[in-house]
Amino acid sequence: MAALRSRLLRSVAVVALTGSLGACASFTRDGGMSPVTSRVSLELGATTAKIVTPADAAAVRSRVDRLLARPLTADAAVQIALLNNRGLQVEYNALGVSEAEYVAASLPPSPTVSIERVAASGDLDVERRLIADLLQLLTLPRRSKIAETEFRAAQHKAVAATFRTAAEARRAFYRAVAGRETAAFLETARASAGAAAELTKKLGETGAATKLNQARSSALYAEVATELAEARLDAAKEREALTRQLGLWGRDLDYKLPGRLPSFPRLESRGDVEATALRRRVDIIGDRLELDALAQRYGLTEQTRAISMLEITGLANHSRSAEGEKANPKGFEVAVQIPIFDFGKASSTKARETYMGAVNRLLEKAVNARSEAREAYATYRGRHEIARAYQSRVLPLRKIITEETQLQYNGMLVDPFELLTNARETVAANVAAIRAKRDFFIADVDFQAALIGGGAADGPAASAPKLASATSASAASPQ
Template sequence: MAARHSRLLRAVAVGALSASLGACASVSADGGMTPVVSRVSLDLGKDTAKIVTASDAGAVKGRVDRLLARPLTADAAVQIALLNNLGLQAEYNALGVSEAEFVEASLPPSPTVSIERVAGSGDLDIERRLIADLFQLLTLPRRAKIAETEFRAAQYKAIAATFRTAAEARRAFYKAVAARETTAFLEAARGSAGAAAELTKKLGETGAATKLNQARSGALYAEVATELAEARLEAAKEREALTRQLGLWGRDLDYRLPARLPSFPRLKTQGDVEATAIRRRVDIIGDRLELDALAQSYGLTEQTRAISMLELTGLANHAKSAEGDKANPKGFEVAVQIPIFDFGKARSAKARETYMGAVNRLLEKAVNARSEAREAYATYRGRHDIARSYQSRVLPLRKVITEEAQLQYNGMLVDAFELLTNARENVASNVAAIRAKRDFFLADVDFQAALIGGGTASEPAPEPKLASATSASAASPQ
């Protein structure tokens, strides 16, 4: 009987160990970054890397320096952020942790060795125990599969974090450039307004300009100067926001921005934006994988809900009596926890509710993704039409109005009040045109993010506070 028990023990242990060793995984050299790098290259046309060694850091630093040696572009800003943003590196570290957890979950549980020695009255009893958790061993392949699915979901979360960093860097670039362009325009407008105020003051000294017109001209200059101060503050804030996204500090802070926003790109066609979003958005793919892992875990819970602990213990005793008699009994012990109270129903109900909650959240995200894609495209087209209208209609007409007002003022057909009013409206239109163009580029970023993932849409741009009150002279630059 003892021999049969011993053979049974060995068979069970060998079978469980063989199944567990077949499920073992190992930590990859790149920390699971291969699909991340591939997807970023495919969808963004950019490179990303996890910085592990000093050599990696040196290579990234050299590439960032080369990109900063030239005036920054939107693409260069994105590339710098993907290499230099430390928050993104932390996401890659989290991916490495997920891979380590996957590898850990694929390893068989370590056995427990117990030795007990009892001596007294000339008797000696030594008991040796080798305890293995058979439940963990038998379910190891299934648990390893669940961990692998969770690791794949973590890879898509890392991809989503990369897309989000790229989108935020591109948004920050457009905001910083637009703020700089607005500042430059208002600086020129203030110069023109100052010259007009000075001229009106001199005309007032000769009696050719009334005190009212002098006050209006002075208010014109003060309003533009105030708007310029706000624009400078906004430009400083937007540049710092871009700096944070790029992860720059020290000597790299003197990077150069272009003087104005880029020209309009080719307009994108609509296509089936809903199907594209459902198929390509990495956050949805990652949630699907997490749902798969939950489904596998739920199946495991259903299969094992009546057993929460199953231990197999191998026993080997060495006993010696005072008379010198020796005994070496061997055997094994099996311990099973019996679910007397609920037979695992609570665990099963918890798993089921958790799974259905994840299903509903994924379905909600799919519905929202369709709506977000439609909204993003409508916003993209609308912002394009608005910005184009400013460039092709509003600003040319404002230029004509300014020129005609100047001619009529020189011919004494209109007074200074109408000239100043036209100048004020001209400045407001030019500032609004810059912001409309900026909003179009932001909508372009949001549209791309709605299709592939990368965060929510940016907040609507605030209206300029002094748009109706800012002014400049009739010679304000366009």
């Protein structure tokens, strides 16, 4: 009978160990980055890389140098950020941690070996124990599958972080270029206002201009000069924001920006933006995978709610008496922990509530994604209409007004006050036109982010929580 029990236990252990070894995962060569790089290339037309070795760093440095050798474009700024932004590398390191957890969760639990030696009055007693957590071994395939799903979710989170970095870099680029263009325009406007103020002052010395007109002309110059100072400060701040997104420092700070925003791209016409967002947004796909992992954990908790621990211990003793008699008994011990006070109801309830909380969060995100897509599309088209109105209607009309006012002033049909008023309005219209064009390009970035992901960073409550198993933290979560 004892021999039969021993063979039965060995058979169970062999079957469990064979199944668990077959489920063992291994590390990928690129740290799980392959889905990330392929999705980034597909959606952004850019490349990204995880920097692991000095060779990786040298390759990135060489490519960044080539991109910085010429004036930046929006696409070049995005490419530099994807290669050089260290915050993005942190996200890739987190992906590596997730892969390590997946591999660890696929490995069989390590056994515990203990040896006890007691000697007294010539007697010797040596006990050897080999302890294995049989419950962890039996649930290993399920736990490995859960960790694999979480690893896939982490890959989508890394893609979302990459999209977010790209979107922030593109926004920062447009803001920096618009700031530079605004400052350049106001520099020209200040020079013109300064020349007009000087001419009015000379006319005043001859009596051809009143003191009131001299003050008005000087006030216009002072106002434009003040606006220029503010524009220069804004341009410097926006450039630094772009520099941070690109991860540049030292000798790279002298990179060149274009003097003007690019021309208007072709306006995109989208059909069902809601369906597109729900289908393509990587943050929603990642949350769905996390929800799937929670569902699997919930099922594992339900299966093991009646048993919290199942350990098997192999025993081998060696004893020797003072008279020289020896004995070598062998045997085994099975330990089962049963939650007799609630039969796992507390852990099961916690698992169910955690899962339903994740379901509700995902449903909320889906509703919000629909709204964000609609809002982003409406903003994109509205900003385009506003910016085009400035370019095609407001600025041409301001030019006509300026020319006609100058002609009437030369013919002494209007006074200098009207000329100065028109100059002030023309400056304001040109600055507003630059900002409207900037806002359109930013709305374009926001629209793309609403469709594929990469908008604002998720808060702490956005990610699904880990679900602790009823067996133990190590029995239901990847370790």
